[in-house]
Amino acid sequence: MLKETGLPPHRFSLHHLRHTFATLLLQQSKNGKGDKVDLRTLKEFLGHESLATTQVYTHINFESKKRAICSFKLE
Incomplete structure (x- = not known):
């Protein structure tokens, strides 16, 4: 199935x-x-x-982390 989509089976x-x-x-x-x-x-x-297992496998990208940090208002 992976070969049919053009994805190398050894990588996925x-x-x-x-x-x-x-x-x-x-x-x-x-x-x-x-x-x-x-x-x-x-x-x-x-x-x-x-739920901890799910969190490990749902990778959050850098931009999501950056937005989270920037959302804090330091006053």
Whole structure:
């Protein structure tokens, strides 16, 4: 299946693709490009028992971190 899409099978696994999809789904919902998806929903979707496990696999990009830091108002 990966060969058919042009992705090298030695670089991608079902596990990798599944968690990449979850990360993109979470990022899109945070950017206002879709319905809101929270970590608990993703936890159920991915079949994780622990919310901490879901957090490990949903990578947050640098821009998201930067926005979070900049959102603090120091007065």
